[in-house]
Amino acid sequence: MRYISTRGKAPELSFEEAMLTGLARDGGLYVPATVPVMSRGDIAALAGLPYEEIAFRVMRPFVEGSFTDQEFADIIARAYDGFGHDARAPLVQLGPNHFLLELFHGPTLAFKDFAMQLIGQLFQSALAKRGERVTIVGATSGDTGSAAIEAFRGLEAVDVFIMYPHGRVSDVQRRQMTTPDESNVHALAVHGDFDDCQARLKDMFNDFEFRDRVNLAGVNSINWGRVLAQVVYYFSAATALGAPHRSVSFTVPTGNFGDIFAGYIARQMGLPIDRLVIATNQNDILHRTLQTGAYSTRGVTPSISPSMDIQVSSNFERVLFDAYGRDGNAVAQVMDELKNSGEFTISQGAINMLRETFQSGRASEQETMATIKDMLARTGEVLCPHSAVAVKVAEEHLGDEPMITLATAHPAKFPAAVEEACGIHPPLPARMGDLFARKERFTEVDNHLAALTKLISDRISS
Ligand SMILES: Cc1ncc(COP(=O)(O)O)c(C=O)c1O
Ligand SMILES: N[C@@H](CCOP(=O)(O)O)C(=O)O
Numbered sequence: 001m002r003y004i005s006t007r008g009k010a011p012e013l014s015f016e017e018a019m020l021t022g023l024a025r026d027g028g029l030y031v032p033a034t035v036p037v038m039s040r041g042d043i044a045a046l047a048g049l050p051y052e053e054i055a056f057r058v059m060r061p062f063v064e065g066s067f068t069d070q071e072f073a074d075i076i077a078r079a080y081d082g083f084g085h086d087a088r089a090p091l092v093q094l095g096p097n098h099f100l101l102e103l104f105h106g107p108t109l110a111f112k113d114f115a116m117q118l119i120g121q122l123f124q125s126a127l128a129k130r131g132e133r134v135t136i137v138g139a140t141s142g143d144t145g146s147a148a149i150e151a152f153r154g155l156e157a158v159d160v161f162i163m164y165p166h167g168r169v170s171d172v173q174r175r176q177m178t179t180p181d182e183s184n185v186h187a188l189a190v191h192g193d194f195d196d197c198q199a200r201l202k203d204m205f206n207d208f209e210f211r212d213r214v215n216l217a218g219v220n221s222i223n224w225g226r227v228l229a230q231v232v233y234y235f236s237a238a239t240a241l242g243a244p245h246r247s248v249s250f251t252v253p254t255g256n257f258g259d260i261f262a263g264y265i266a267r268q269m270g271l272p273i274d275r276l277v278i279a280t281n282q283n284d285i286l287h288r289t290l291q292t293g294a295y296s297t298r299g300v301t302p303s304i305s306p307s308m309d310i311q312v313s314s315n316f317e318r319v320l321f322d323a324y325g326r327d328g329n330a331v332a333q334v335m336d337e338l339k340n341s342g343e344f345t346i347s348q349g350a351i352n353m354l355r356e357t358f359q360s361g362r363a364s365e366q367e368t369m370a371t372i373k374d375m376l377a378r379t380g381e382v383l384c385p386h387s388a389v390a391v392k393v394a395e396e397h398l399g400d401e402p403m404i405t406l407a408t409a410h411p412a413k414f415p416a417a418v419e420e421a422c423g424i425h426p427p428l429p430a431r432m433g434d435l436f437a438r439k440e441r442f443t444e445v446d447n448h449l450a451a452l453t454k455l456i457s458d459r460i461s462s
Contacts, residue, residue, distance in 0.1 A: 010026040133159075251404075255307060319354065
């Protein structure tokens with residue numbers, strides 16, 4: 001399996017190389033040169049298998065040539081061993097045709113653990129074989145950072161620096177990042193928003209002197225491995241509800257477009273997904289883009305679903321690559337426009353493809369709060385605000401086929417918003433009970449590339 005860049009000018013790589021490289025050297029994102037298709041029989045055979053076995057069968061073709069079957073099976077087993085639910089991604093019924101896919105039973109209580117725990121194992125194995133060490137830098141609006149720190153803390157061959165927007169993550173999210181005391185973990189509170197953090201991360205990858213000197217690696221969904229791991233739960237959920245014999249739909253709370261892009265890949269692999277619905281909070285750039293055909297940034301308004309407070313949605317580039325007929329030059333051109341002017345207009349052909357592929361909706365702050373309250377009353381399920389955004393949008397898109405809404409975080413990560421909405425203060429699981437007693441350790445940094453690269457260089461050489 002070979003991987004190509006969405007901007008068409010970087011070298012083709014193997015899975016392992018693409019995983020360790022992060023952002024392509026032409027500024028693009030790596031995608032598979034071709035997406036492998038599973039037969040109906042192979043999809044049907046997944047029903048009822050343990051999550052780890054489904055993961056192996058779905059992901060195996062993508063890692064071809066980089067890991068042996070035994071290595072890969074062992075890596076998957078270790079990745080999901082620490083999850084707090086035997087099913088890993090259990091389904092809960094919300095209504096006659098509406099199901100919630102609970103993706104928050106991993107170590108940091110968010111869907112990010114599905115990919116990050118796997119990537120942690122894949123990095124360890126690849127770096128040990130190569131005898132290399134890397135500097136991982138990540139940008140987070142709250143959940144990627146804690147999941148990455150959990151996956152990489154204490155590893156010999158890795159330093160991990162996480163940039164989060166100062167004052168714009170929940171207390172639980174911040175403490176998950178600032179309380180680990182391993183010396184290879186560095187939490188950086190950046191004076192800016194998530195888009196600033198992600199922009200500086202991409203600047204670091206485009207600064208080749210820095211990138212090569214520190215052996216920079218990325219674990220945001222820039223990294224194809226992140227997206228790949230998320231494809232698996234689309235298969236586990238759909239087959240549990242009767243796929244491939246009947247189709248299902250998914251609604252996904254969306255920010256950086258990695259999770260829903262994983263659903264798009266699952267559909268390309270042959271999973272019968274009827275509708276893929278993008279759910280946004282009040283920072284609704286993706287919803288507006290589908291409606292108007294113009295991707296136009298407006299600045300972020302902080303919300304009660306902070307992990308989705310994003311304007312520059314990184315993985316949208318991956319679907320644009322397909323929408324523009326895999327024309328890397330066309331993608332590079334619109335991405336340059338976005339960088340220079342904060343907006344671009346999507347060509348008619350491309351927007352037609354996007355509108356055929358996705359539906360979308362938005363939830364205001366009041367609607368999100370009302371959904372948390374209403375779902376508790378109707379179903380007994382306490383939702384986090386991100387999942388509530390998606391449930392509200394999903395209810396507007398219910399049809400004849402089962403609708404599966406992704407619940408991306410545990411409500412205990414956002415206790416203030418949940419309590420205000422429904423009067424319940426969701427407790428942290430016992431194993432995290434002392435989170436607020438632990439000592440915090442972080443560094444405030446200005447939103448400047450030079451300040452960040454100096455800090456990182458100084459830390460890794462000390
Ligand atoms: C809890 C939660 N829900 C939804 C999202 C949005 O997912 P994505 O960025 O893959 O669109 C995020 C952030 O990634 C998140 O942390
Ligand atoms: N919501 C994310 C933002 C980063 O997304 P990623 O999937 O590209 O890592 C977060 O919680 O940090």
